[in-house]
Amino acid sequence: MNLDLTIKIGGAAGQGLDTMGSVLSKSLLKSGFYVFSTQYYLSRIRGGHNTFQIRISSSELAAMGEDVDILIALDRASIDRHLGEMSDGVVIVDKDVVELDKEHDSIFHVPLLKIAKDVGGNKIYTNTVAAGAVIGLLCLSLDPLNEVLTAIFRKKGQEIIDSNHKAAKAGYDHVKENYPHGCKFNVSKPDAQEKRMLIAGNEAAGLGALAAGVQFLSAYPMTPSTGVLNYVAGHAGEFGVVVEQAEDEIAALNMAVGASFTGARSMVTTAGGGFSLMVEALGLAGITETPVVIFLAQRPGPATGLPTMTEQGDLLFALHAAQGEFPRCILAPGTPDDCFYMMAEAFNIAEKYQIPVFVMSDQYLADSLFTCKRFDTSKITVERHLLSDQELRTKHGDYKRYKFTPGGISPRALPGQEGILVCADSDEHDEFGRIDESQENRIRMTDKRMKKLELLATEMKPPTIYGPQEAKITLIGWGSTYGPLAEAVDILTKEGHSANLVHFNHIYPMPAESTQKALAKSKKKICVENNYTGQLARLLLTEAGIEVTDKVLRYDGLPFTPLSIIEALREKEVI
Amino acid sequence: MVSVEDYGNYETAWCPGCGDFNILKALKAALANLGKAPSEVLIVSGIGQAGKLPQYLNCNFFNGLHGRTLPPATAAKLANHELTVLAVAGDGDCYGEGGNHLIHAIRRNPDITILVHDNQIYGLTKGQASPTSERGMVSKIQREGVFNNPLNPIALAISQECSFVSRGYAGDVQHLTELLIKAIRHRGLSLVEVLQPCVTFNKLNTFKWYSNRVYKMEDGEYPLDDRVKAFEKSLEWGDRIPLGIFYVNERPVLEDNHEVLRDAPLIRHKPNTEKVNVLIDGFM
Numbered sequence: 001m002n003l004d005l006t007i008k009i010g011g012a013a014g015q016g017l018d019t020m021g022s023v024l025s026k027s028l029l030k031s032g033f034y035v036f037s038t039q040y041y042l043s044r045i046r047g048g049h050n051t052f053q054i055r056i057s058s059s060e061l062a063a064m065g066e067d068v069d070i071l072i073a074l075d076r077a078s079i080d081r082h083l084g085e086m087s088d089g090v091v092i093v094d095k096d097v098v099e100l101d102k103e104h105d106s107i108f109h110v111p112l113l114k115i116a117k118d119v120g121g122n123k124i125y126t127n128t129v130a131a132g133a134v135i136g137l138l139c140l141s142l143d144p145l146n147e148v149l150t151a152i153f154r155k156k157g158q159e160i161i162d163s164n165h166k167a168a169k170a171g172y173d174h175v176k177e178n179y180p181h182g183c184k185f186n187v188s189k190p191d192a193q194e195k196r197m198l199i200a201g202n203e204a205a206g207l208g209a210l211a212a213g214v215q216f217l218s219a220y221p222m223t224p225s226t227g228v229l230n231y232v233a234g235h236a237g238e239f240g241v242v243v244e245q246a247e248d249e250i251a252a253l254n255m256a257v258g259a260s261f262t263g264a265r266s267m268v269t270t271a272g273g274g275f276s277l278m279v280e281a282l283g284l285a286g287i288t289e290t291p292v293v294i295f296l297a298q299r300p301g302p303a304t305g306l307p308t309m310t311e312q313g314d315l316l317f318a319l320h321a322a323q324g325e326f327p328r329c330i331l332a333p334g335t336p337d338d339c340f341y342m343m344a345e346a347f348n349i350a351e352k353y354q355i356p357v358f359v360m361s362d363q364y365l366a367d368s369l370f371t372c373k374r375f376d377t378s379k380i381t382v383e384r385h386l387l388s389d390q391e392l393r394t395k396h397g398d399y400k401r402y403k404f405t406p407g408g409i410s411p412r413a414l415p416g417q418e419g420i421l422v423c424a425d426s427d428e429h430d431e432f433g434r435i436d437e438s439q440e441n442r443i444r445m446t447d448k449r450m451k452k453l454e455l456l457a458t459e460m461k462p463p464t465i466y467g468p469q470e471a472k473i474t475l476i477g478w479g480s481t482y483g484p485l486a487e488a489v490d491i492l493t494k495e496g497h498s499a500n501l502v503h504f505n506h507i508y509p510m511p512a513e514s515t516q517k518a519l520a521k522s523k524k525k526i527c528v529e530n531n532y533t534g535q536l537a538r539l540l541l542t543e544a545g546i547e548v549t550d551k552v553l554r555y556d557g558l559p560f561t562p563l564s565i566i567e568a569l570r571e572k573e574v575i
Numbered sequence: 576m577v578s579v580e581d582y583g584n585y586e587t588a589w590c591p592g593c594g595d596f597n598i599l600k601a602l603k604a605a606l607a608n609l610g611k612a613p614s615e616v617l618i619v620s621g622i623g624q625a626g627k628l629p630q631y632l633n634c635n636f637f638n639g640l641h642g643r644t645l646p647p648a649t650a651a652k653l654a655n656h657e658l659t660v661l662a663v664a665g666d667g668d669c670y671g672e673g674g675n676h677l678i679h680a681i682r683r684n685p686d687i688t689i690l691v692h693d694n695q696i697y698g699l700t701k702g703q704a705s706p707t708s709e710r711g712m713v714s715k716i717q718r719e720g721v722f723n724n725p726l727n728p729i730a731l732a733i734s735q736e737c738s739f740v741s742r743g744y745a746g747d748v749q750h751l752t753e754l755l756i757k758a759i760r761h762r763g764l765s766l767v768e769v770l771q772p773c774v775t776f777n778k779l780n781t782f783k784w785y786s787n788r789v790y791k792m793e794d795g796e797y798p799l800d801d802r803v804k805a806f807e808k809s810l811e812w813g814d815r816i817p818l819g820i821f822y823v824n825e826r827p828v829l830e831d832n833h834e835v836l837r838d839a840p841l842i843r844h845k846p847n848t849e850k851v852n853v854l855i856d857g858f859m
Contacts, residue, residue: 258647
């Protein structure tokens with residue numbers, strides 16, 4: 001039987017939801033399940049009501065569920081808000097701590113605080129007791145949880161580890177002795193299979209940047225991109241990376257461009273507000289033909305918007321940002337796997353074509369924990385496209401940084417290489433990089449820069465098709481919506497519909513021909529986007545001449561769930 | 576041997592008589608004197624009449640955005656600290672549009688030299704007030720005269736412990752050359768603020784106006800690491816304007832703080848797949 005369970009932890013910020021959620025997620029991964037976890041948090045350090053939701057399954061999954069099977073209510077708001085989301089499940093609540101007005105069949109009292117104090121002598125063990133209780137309810141072995149606790153508290157010493165183990169066991173035992181319905185969730189341990197990773201999009205992107213040989217990262221912290229900055233900074237010493245926290249995003253991108261001009265593989269991380277400040281430097285990268293990777297994690301705008309929530313509202317902004325016209329590339333990972341492999345792709349494209357490349361994520365992908373196959377570093381290549389000293393000596397005596405070539409790409413050398421000078425200019429310039437305002441030069445230089453886009457377009461990957469190659473209903477999406485859309489297709493197929501998904505990772509320049517081919521036979525082309533206007537739909541029209549049949553749009557700051565997509569399709573009478 | 580001629584001779588777009596000519600001359604002389612080959616030198620400049628300077632020099636250059644000389648210059652130094660990096664900007668560029676970057680560059684203290692052509696006016700946009708324009712100066716925008724207080728860049732730099740703070744004058748090439756030699760040699764962020772008459776738009780602060788006021792500070796007037804004395808000196812402005820080195824502070828340098836730069840410049844570092852695989856295991 002296919003298991004599909006959702007565990008939700010609700011509480012105030014500062015109650016340790018994050019740690020408890022990731023400990024449980026990791027334990028369940030180690031137990032052999034596919035795990036998908038999301039957080040919902042407000043922009044504050046303490047208070048408010050936050051949740052951490054874990055979905056486990058015996059088959060692949062990359063989206064949130066709707067119904068909750070186990071709710072751990074650490075505060076009253078958890079009961080008030082989430083009791084209605086319960087299927088026929090269990091609410092774990094410590095009635096000594098959380099006051100209730102009325103009883104409910106699903107409520108199961110566990111004296112978390114009392115147990116924590118009894119076995120550990122401290123209320124800080126409350127969450128570990130709760131985690132043990134959940135494992136007890138699922139009738140799973142405590143070993144994976146203990147293993148995770150050991151790893152997490154290794155630095156704090158054996159005594160803390162032992163207390164956590166005792167707390168977990170006490171929570172587990174309490175359930176075993178007192179829960180009246182035994183092993184009601186009927187969870188069987190999955191068959192042994194290859195080990196998998198549990199990783200968030202931001203961590204995967206940071207890891208991808210390191211694998212891609214990033215040398216310089218400058219950024220001003222901004223949710224939800226900060227995780228990538230933190231990850232790379234955390235490993236900068238061992239990987240030989242320089243991470244510079246800039247005074248503002250203007251400095252951040254100008255720094256990355258300066259470092260890249262000098263020869264370092266460079267990137268910035270930011271969100272929409274920060275990217276707004278980077279816009280002028282984006283054009284600078286454009287006209288100076290300096291490679292740079294811009295990791296842009298979206299959140300709902302405009303201005304401050306909803307800082308801790310999700311949206312796909314910046315696609316056309318990234319595409320059109322900065323004055324004038326210059327080539328750029330936009331990639332949008334759909335899963336942590338994509339995040340990992342796409343960072344190297346982004347750097348390779350940036351350096352081959354000497355252009356800015358965007359990797360567009362969002363809060364949902366950035367912060368959610370996904371179960372992935374082990375990342376394969378042998379698939380990563382680092383292609384720098386730089387002239388060696390030898391090549392410079394033999395072939396480029398009179399070096400021109402912006403030499404006219406048939407494809408528009410000028411061989412790239414670096415300042416400091418002997419016998420040559422490298423000059424770059426934000427003014428329109430001649431082949432040497434010196435200011436030239438003549439009309440003839442302007443036309444040739446603009447043609448040269450824009451021509452690179454034609455070649456790049458031939459390298460862009462076609463959209464991914466999930467489900468049958470052709471179907472009557474085609475859902476269309478980009479970036480982080482991959483998981484919910486793929487699952488929506490599964491549901492549609494199960495219901496007897498002819499449905500598939502055409503999903504874009506390589507967005508701009510859009511691979512027009514393969515896009516047209518992928519969508520040629522669809523009767524109903526439904527574009528599903530986490531924004532108000534349907535930005536990919538607009539791009540499909542302008543870049544591939546494809547008009548979608550309808551759009552399913554969500555802009556409340558929350559990600560799609562598979563069922564919310566199905567519901568919207570019903571409302572629109574697509575099904 | 577490196578000679579002044581190695582740095583080229585280009586036709587310029589500056590007004591005849593502009594103070595910028597002498598700054599260019601002094602910079603060429605300083606670089607030649609230091610024996611720096613053009614391929615070892617990177618000049619990052621902004622936009623404005625000052626920003627054009629590297630266009631008239633034979634060396635590596637990155638002529639970037641208005642106000643944004645210091646971020647790319649700092650990053651270039653971090654990327655390849657074997658290069659001699661200079662940032663060249665005007666008063667509008669460095670003290671107006673890029674004021675924030677100046678403050679933070681001082682805090683970072685990379686080993687670069689920042690050369691500010693301060694003509695107390697906007698030249699490229701034809702005559703508006705700059706952050707250093709005198710109070711009361713009438714311009715096309717400031718019709719009743721400038722109301723804002725002029726910025727004192729020397730005092731600002733000293734107050735934030737800038738590693739090397741100096742002032743030169745475009746009317747004294749010899750002195751400016753010597754100053755630039757010392758500034759480039761100094762390890763850490765060196766500010767060389769240059770009084771530069773704008774012969775077209777600034778009718779107030781002319782060569783004559785400056786020449787009647789400037790004087791060279793005497794060696795040993797006070798210990799150069801005495802910040803309070805230096806600050807006091809920086810406030811001297813009016814009938815007498817001091818030239819020379821105001822302040823020197825041998826602070827730790829940004830590049831030295833990055834252990835990863837000890838063995839080789841950043842650009843020579845190679846990716847490490849083995850270590851990536853260890854990190855991947857941590858997620859399993």
